[in-house]
Amino acid sequence: MQALERLAVALEGRVPGIAGHSRRVAGYAAELARGIGLSHEEEIRLARAGVVHDIGKACVPGSILNKPGPLTPQEERLVRQHPATGAAMVSDLGDPDLAAFVRHHHERFDGDGYPDGLAGAAIPLGARILAVVDTFDALTSHRPYRRAVSRARALEILHREAGTRLDPDLVAHFGSRHAGFAVA
Ligand SMILES: [Fe+2]
Incomplete structure (x- = not known):
């Protein structure tokens, strides 16, 4: 696990603007897990999943990860x-739930996501949690091609995507927890 965590952090060096993303996603994911009453074991699993969720990007060329413009269909496919690559990488750790969280973190609540097009409760809860907090952290972080939005604006966007891309109950929990900080 430690080696994978180190790889995840090292990977952030390949893409300007994402330093600290995995750690923040891990923190938010564990916090949301605790907030909805999941077990301590599950909270730890979410923290780990947050750190390694994008580890499969190790197999995507840096030129694609750093491409400022739109991706070609071939690049998008990569x-x-x-x-799926990330899930295969963490599967050796012997925690099928952790691997499932990684595999399904880009599924959409309405079934239009990938890799398996799962919908609603068929998406593992941990993967639905990752989707919410990953989106929030991406929106509130500066990237080379766009500025960060305020926390308040990010929460608005999350609420707009509740029920389509994101699990509405989790968005509501995350929103109520972070509403106090949303004035920035
Ligand atoms: Fe991802």
């Missing part, structure tokens, strides 16, 4: 392999 990027979309990262959840």
Whole structure:
């Protein structure tokens, strides 16, 4: 696990603007897990999943990860392999739930996501949690091609995507927890 965590952090060096993303996603994911009353074991699993969720991007060329413009269909296909690749990488740790969280973190609540097009409760809860907090952290972080939005604006976007891309109950929990900090 430690080696994978180190790889995940090292990977952030390949893409400007994502330093600290995995750690923040891990923190938010564990916090949300605790907030909805999951077990301590599950909270730990979410923290680990947060750190390694994008580890499959190790197999995506840096030129694609750093491409400022839109991706070609072929490049898009490569990027979309990262959840399945990542799940295969962590599967050796012997925790099938952790691997499932990684595999399904880009599924959409309405079934239009990837890699398996799962919908609603068929998506593992941990993967639905990752989707919410990953989106929030991406929106509130600066990237080379766009500025960060405020926390308040990010929460608005999360609420807009509740029920389509994101699990509405989890968005509601996350929103109520972070509403106090949303004035920035
Ligand atoms: Fe991802």
